[in-house]
Structure formats: C-alpha cells, structure tokens
Amino acid sequence: MSNDFPLRKIIHVDMDAFYASVEQLDDPNLRGKPIAVGGSSERGVVSAASYEARKYGVRSAMSSVVAKRNCPELIFVKxxxxxxxEISKQIRAIFFDYTDLVEPLSLDEAYLDVTTNKKGNPSATLIAQEIRKRILEETGLNASAGISINKFVAKVASDINKPNGQKTVNPEEVLAFLEDLEIRKFYGVGKVTADKMYHLGIFTGKDLKSKSEEFLETNFGKSGKYYFNVVRGIHTSPVKPHRIPKSVGAERTFNENLSSEIFMLERLEHIANELERRLQKSKIAGKTVTLKIKYSDFTLNTRSKTLPYFISDKRLIIETAKELLYQDKLQNSVRLLGISLANLNTEKKEHPKSENETVSFQLKFDF
Incomplete structure (x- = not known):
C-alpha cells in the first residue's frame, strides 16, 4: 500500500433546486407548489424543477409537454x-471567507479545499455546517454538502442527504462507502453507461472493483481507467480556483423541427458566429470540432473531427461542421444543433500516475 496520494479536506457544496428555489424565495405564492423553470410551450424544456415537482418525476432537460403530463398542476416560471x-456571487463570497481554493462548477455548486483554511478550523465537517448556515441566513436558500478526501467522493456524498443535509465520508470509510454505492450514483456514470454496466453484471461499487483495469478499458475505453481508480478512492485532481474550460460551444433549439440539411446550414452559420465570439472573447482556439444533433425524439448524436492545427475562425469552424453534418444521413427531424470546440490551446498535459499505485487511508486525519 502507498500513501503517496494527497489526503485533502474537500467540501462539495450544492444548492438545493437552485433556480426553482430562487423563484420560490422571491415569490411567496410559489412556495410549496410544484414549479418548473423553463418554457411552457410545446418546444419548451425544463431547466430546473422544485422538489415538489420532482415528486411527480419532473426533471431538468425534460420536455415541458412531458413535464406537464407528469404533473398537471405544474407551474412554469421563466x-x-x-x-x-446575483445570488451565486453572494454564495461564493461566503466560500472565500473560508478558503481561496474555490472551484465553481456552475452557478449552484462548487468545490472547496479547506485542508488549510482561513478560520484555522481543523474540521471540514464543521466548516461545511457553518457555510450552509450562513448561506441560509444571508440568502434564504438551503444548500447540501459532501465532505471527504477528494473531489469525487465529496461530490457523490453531497447527494446522499439532499435536500438541506450533508454527508461526511471519513478517510477510513471511503473504500466501504464506494463499495456499497449503487453504480448509477457514481459521478461520471450516466444512464447509458449505467445500463451498459448492468448488462456486464456491475450494479455496485463492489462489482465495479472486482473488474480488472483491462476489462474496464476494453468495455469503456479511456473512461475504464477512471472507473478503475475512483472505486478505489483514487482521484488526485486538485481544487482549481481558475478552472480552465475543456471545451467551448454554442447551440440552438428551433421553434420548428428541421428535416433537411439545407435548412440547417443557415442555422449552423449563426451558431458558428456565436462560437467565434465566445472564443475571441476568451482568446481560445481548439483542434477538435464536435457537431451536436438532437432529434425530435430527443435522441442525441455527436460527430467529431480533430484538425492538425488550432482554429477559432468561424469560416474554418463552419467548414468542418458542414463536413460533419453530411458525414451520415439524418435519422429524424432535428430540434437542436450545436457546435463545440475542444482540445484547446489552454490545456496542459498531466503526468500520469504509475498503474501500480494504490492508496491507503490509514493515516490519522480528523474530519
């Protein structure tokens, strides 16, 4: 066993149903009622749902039509x-009272490294409690938190006692916690991957841990090594205060489904214009162009091409996107198109860990 892996005190703070909760905070008439943030039209999509709506199966990214069918009393809010x-800035200001090592993932969640913190408090658990208390007092909103030795375990833990709760996974508890965890609750395992794992007899972390690295890489490609490591508590990524994006993209959902590539070309021009604007604003270029196609039945298709040079010019972006569009026949009419650029000139190569490294959590580390 090796103790080379850093043991950190990481907190993952996740606001509870953030967008919907803000709407209920600002409008008392919405409190206690099932609400969805998003468009109520036939083309609308749910951006967020209150916990009252979630009881009826309403979820983010669900079409508004399906959401309303699931919950006839659903109230849509723009x-x-x-x-x-505005509120996210208030919350982050609270985070920075405790540590400068804050990595926002979105407006409503962030990682905090409190191994060494501004309060001199050795307990990450108590810091998380204090942060959640302050968020409630200063914004009127509830937050949940996960606390553990790395970002992966903290992220998974923050979901355990939602809403308005927290979960600490102590160093000596990490391996057992991950072994008992349902595979669909592993961060990074989506529905498609979970279904594939079920077919391979992988239902829990213990099942995943029983598979060799070779088996996982054969079945899941590069992600196989990630799954092999995280189920063993190995996730060495530090909290990065200035998070560098891995991709930049733009997309549009259309009022009417598009059934011909000809109609899509004009839309792709507009999307490429927006993407170029974002790239130039951030002074970013990339090599890998990905075309995203969402069909009218909500199935998703992505097509990518990696160029031998960095690009940020809309003419080169649209040229590659057009090539990808005509790469395969359309499977159905299209409701959404998107273009993204990855393999950016901001990325730094990391030195991989030895394949034989493992981790021990026998160190005394007070959480």
Whole structure:
C-alpha cells in the first residue's frame, strides 16, 4: 500500500433546486407548489424543477409537454439568470471567507479545499455546517454538502442527504462507502453507461472493483481507467480556483423541427458566429470540432473531427461542421444543433500516475 496520494479536506457544496428555489424565495405564492423553470410551450424544456415537482418525476432537460403530463398542476416560471448570478456571487463570497481554493462548477455548486483554511478550523465537517448556515441566513436558500478526501467522493456524498443535509465520508470509510454505492450514483456514470454496466453484471461499487483495469478499458475505453481508480478512492485532481474550460460551444433549439440539411446550414452559420465570439472573447482556439444533433425524439448524436492545427475562425469552424453534418444521413427531424470546440490551446498535459499505485487511508486525519 502507498500513501503517496494527497489526503485533502474537500467540501462539495450544492444548492438545493437552485433556480426553482430562487423563484420560490422571491415569490411567496410559489412556495410549496410544484414549479418548473423553463418554457411552457410545446418546444419548451425544463431547466430546473422544485422538489415538489420532482415528486411527480419532473426533471431538468425534460420536455415541458412531458413535464406537464407528469404533473398537471405544474407551474412554469421563466428563467431569470441575472438574478441567479446575483445570488451565486453572494454564495461564493461566503466560500472565500473560508478558503481561496474555490472551484465553481456552475452557478449552484462548487468545490472547496479547506485542508488549510482561513478560520484555522481543523474540521471540514464543521466548516461545511457553518457555510450552509450562513448561506441560509444571508440568502434564504438551503444548500447540501459532501465532505471527504477528494473531489469525487465529496461530490457523490453531497447527494446522499439532499435536500438541506450533508454527508461526511471519513478517510477510513471511503473504500466501504464506494463499495456499497449503487453504480448509477457514481459521478461520471450516466444512464447509458449505467445500463451498459448492468448488462456486464456491475450494479455496485463492489462489482465495479472486482473488474480488472483491462476489462474496464476494453468495455469503456479511456473512461475504464477512471472507473478503475475512483472505486478505489483514487482521484488526485486538485481544487482549481481558475478552472480552465475543456471545451467551448454554442447551440440552438428551433421553434420548428428541421428535416433537411439545407435548412440547417443557415442555422449552423449563426451558431458558428456565436462560437467565434465566445472564443475571441476568451482568446481560445481548439483542434477538435464536435457537431451536436438532437432529434425530435430527443435522441442525441455527436460527430467529431480533430484538425492538425488550432482554429477559432468561424469560416474554418463552419467548414468542418458542414463536413460533419453530411458525414451520415439524418435519422429524424432535428430540434437542436450545436457546435463545440475542444482540445484547446489552454490545456496542459498531466503526468500520469504509475498503474501500480494504490492508496491507503490509514493515516490519522480528523474530519
């Protein structure tokens, strides 16, 4: 066993149904009622759902038509991102009272490294409790938290006692916690991957841990090594205060489904224009162009091409996107198109760990 892996005190803070909770906070008439943030039209999509709505199976990214069918009493509220950003800034200001090592993942969640913190408090558990208490007092909103030795375990733990709760996974508890965990609750395992794992007899972390690295890489490609490591508590990624994006993209959902590539070309031009604007604003270029196609039945298709040079010019982006569009026949009419650029000039290569390294959590580390 090796103790080379850093043991950190990581907190993952996740606001509870953030967008919906903000709407209920600002409008008392919405409190206790099932609400969905998003468009109520036939083309609308749910951006967020209150816990009252979730009881009926309403989820983010669900079509508004299906959401309303699941919950006839559902109230749709238009998104107010300026308001969400305003409150998000308040919440981050609280985080920075405890540590400068804050990595936002979105407006409503972030990682905090409190191994060494501004309060001199050795207990990450108590810090998380204090942060959640302050968020409630200063914004009127509830937050949940996960606390553990790395970002992966903290992220998984924050879901355990939601809403308005927290879960600490102590160093000596990590391996047992991951072994008992249902595979669909592993961060990074989506529905498609979970279904594939079920067919391979992988239902829990213990099942996953029984598979060799070779087996996992054969069945899941590069992700196989990730699964092999995280189920053993190995996740060495530090909290990065200035998170560098791995991709930049733009997309559009259309009022009417598009059934011909000809109609899509004009839309792709607009999307490429927006992508170029974002790239230039951030002074970013990339090599891998990905075309995202969402069909009218909500199935998703992505097509990618990696170029031998960095690009950020819309003419080169649209040229590659057109090539990808005509790469395969359309399977159905299209409701959404998107273009993203990855393999960016901001990425730094990391030195891989030895394949034989493992981890021990026998160190005394007070959480």
């Amino acid at each position: 998104a107010r991102f300026d308001r969400y950003k």
